[in-house]
Amino acid sequence: MAQTVITRFPPSPTGFLHIGGVRTALFNYLFTAHNGGVMYLRFEDTDKERSKKEFEDDIVAGLAWLGIPYTLADNPRQSERLSVYQPYVARLIKEGHAYEAEESENTPGKKVVRFKNPNSSITFHDAIRGSVTFDTTELGDFVIARNTDEPLYHLAVVIDDHDMGVTHIIRGEDHVSNTQRQILIQEALGFVRPEYAHIPLILAPDKSKLSKRHGALSINEYRAQGFIAEALLNYLALLGWNPGTNQELYTLEELAKEFTLDRVHKAGAVFDIHKLLWFNHEHLKKLSDTEYATRLGEFAKKDVDPRVLPLLKARAQTLAEAATALTEEFGFLGDISYDPALLLQGGKLQAESTSNHLRAVAGLLEHLPDESFTAEQLKDILWPYATDQGRGAVLWPLRVALSGKEKSPDPFVIAALLGKTEALLRIARAAKNL
RNA sequence: GGCCCUAUCGUCUAACGGUUAGGACAGAAGCUUCUCAAGCUUUAAAUCCGGGUUCGAUUCCCGGUAGGGUCACCA
Numbered sequence: 001m002a003q004t005v006i007t008r009f010p011p012s013p014t015g016f017l018h019i020g021g022v023r024t025a026l027f028n029y030l031f032t033a034h035n036g037g038v039m040y041l042r043f044e045d046t047d048k049e050r051s052k053k054e055f056e057d058d059i060v061a062g063l064a065w066l067g068i069p070y071t072l073a074d075n076p077r078q079s080e081r082l083s084v085y086q087p088y089v090a091r092l093i094k095e096g097h098a099y100e101a102e103e104s105e106n107t108p109g110k111k112v113v114r115f116k117n118p119n120s121s122i123t124f125h126d127a128i129r130g131s132v133t134f135d136t137t138e139l140g141d142f143v144i145a146r147n148t149d150e151p152l153y154h155l156a157v158v159i160d161d162h163d164m165g166v167t168h169i170i171r172g173e174d175h176v177s178n179t180q181r182q183i184l185i186q187e188a189l190g191f192v193r194p195e196y197a198h199i200p201l202i203l204a205p206d207k208s209k210l211s212k213r214h215g216a217l218s219i220n221e222y223r224a225q226g227f228i229a230e231a232l233l234n235y236l237a238l239l240g241w242n243p244g245t246n247q248e249l250y251t252l253e254e255l256a257k258e259f260t261l262d263r264v265h266k267a268g269a270v271f272d273i274h275k276l277l278w279f280n281h282e283h284l285k286k287l288s289d290t291e292y293a294t295r296l297g298e299f300a301k302k303d304v305d306p307r308v309l310p311l312l313k314a315r316a317q318t319l320a321e322a323a324t325a326l327t328e329e330f331g332f333l334g335d336i337s338y339d340p341a342l343l344l345q346g347g348k349l350q351a352e353s354t355s356n357h358l359r360a361v362a363g364l365l366e367h368l369p370d371e372s373f374t375a376e377q378l379k380d381i382l383w384p385y386a387t388d389q390g391r392g393a394v395l396w397p398l399r400v401a402l403s404g405k406e407k408s409p410d411p412f413v414i415a416a417l418l419g420k421t422e423a424l425l426r427i428a429r430a431a432k433n434l
Numbered sequence: 435g436g437c438c439c440u441a442u443c444g445u446c447u448a449a450c451g452g453u454u455a456g457g458a459c460a461g462a463a464g465c466u467u468c469u470c471a472a473g474c475u476u477u478a479a480a481u482c483c484g485g486g487u488u489c490g491a492u493u494c495c496c497g498g499u500a501g502g503g504u505c506a507c508c509a
Contacts, residue, residue, distance in 0.1 A: 132439080173502085
């Protein structure tokens with residue numbers, strides 16, 4: 001019987017949750033869910049100066065918003081597990097695998113703990129890269145603890161992974177060369193070696209490692225821009241992995257069902273905001289009107305009229321864009337005010353004929369029963385007249401009369417949304433203003 | 435620079451020795467059209483280079499080249 005899969009997502013709380021971190025957490029989650037295992041969240045905060053509670057909270061909030069499930073480890077902070085590490089440091093020193101050295105950089109006289117490098121060759125198996133070999137000699141006797149009480153990253157991570165029974169370490173490619181140090185420590189401590197999987201990095205358009213200077217990195221920023229979790233997760237999952245089919249749209253559950261490490265790429269992938277935008281629009285379109293309205297509510301200043309929801313969904317790629325459209329192109333549901341000159345398309349149309357067209361349109365609509373006031377029927381009735389008189393000459397002023405905007409959905413849709421009474425009122429007012 | 439890793443359209447990628455090298459995003463053109471979007475159709479675009487192995491290489495091997503990662507008392 002196969003051993004239970006145990007993975008972990010161990011960010012250091014020294015910054016906000018960013019795109020790269022999310023992708024690492026996501027791959028860990030997908031692998032874990034696919035195999036029915038457990039993924040622990042813990043915080044690597046041995047760097048007391050840089051670690052902040054604020055970042056820890058941001059990471060937790062971010063994972064919650066994204067909907068990536070995890071199990072919080074017992075005593076999740078390394079800073080609170082010092083007593084766990086101390087015996088190991090003592091043992092390493094006692095057994096000759098480490099020693100105290102008089103060469104503290106910051107505080108003269110203080111002793112750091114160095115690992116006694118056996119200068120061996122380490123070969124480990126990587127689920128994505130296959131066999132990787134290092135000659136550890138060049139590492140020298142590297143420092144594993146600030147002093148006998150305060151471990152550094154390499155020591156702490158090895159002990160934590162062992163204590164938690166981690167079976168698979170899935171992390172960024174930037175950790176491959178760290179693996180040799182960690183394996184050396186594992187062997188000195190007699191721990192079993194977990195399976196490693198180093199996933200490719202996410203790159204900026206210039207192929208360098210993605211960083212702040214390349215724009216938004218924190219997922220909070222993407223959230224504020226109106227991206228939704230479903231799209232972010234779907235896009236990120238397909239950066240460096242794919243199931244081998246042409247399918248691109250996935251739910252988290254579907255991804256977990258398909259995900260395997262052997263289909264993860266070896267090369268880094270460039271982050272493309274345009275494709276993310278496309279995924280966002282696709283996932284936005286899949287939302288129910290109710291759900292869409294709820295999410296849009298976080299961005300819109302006023303209540304979202306359910307009638308415009310389908311129209312908004314069809315055109316906006318982000319919730320922020322939808323919120324803007326709500327007050328701009330879709331602002332016609334509330335009171336409108338506009339310069340009457342707009343009715344004449346900036347002077348291209350004649351006031352008299354335009355006024356006549358508006359009255360004629362009103363005449364055509366007057367006797368239409370309320371229940372026939374739909375976009376389709378309105379178009380059927382007005383189209384022949386508009387075609388006969390010149391569509392631009394009839395439809396432009398009609399649309400402006402109804403929307404008050406230079407840009408908006410077509411007049412039939414607007415009139416239907418406004419209803420017969422309001423539509424006729426606006427047309428009459430426009431005709432009068434000319 | 436040492437060590438490690440990587441290499442298919444501009445970008446994300448499919449192909450696991452035999453395909454007209456496929457799809458998606460972005461681009462271009464067209465359709466639609468009163469405006470702005472959306473939508474639909476069409477189209478251009480790639481196996482880094484050089485050697486091998488093989489009847490046959492995108493695919494396997496070697497060498498270049500290019501790119502990335504890493505060389506802390508950070509993680």
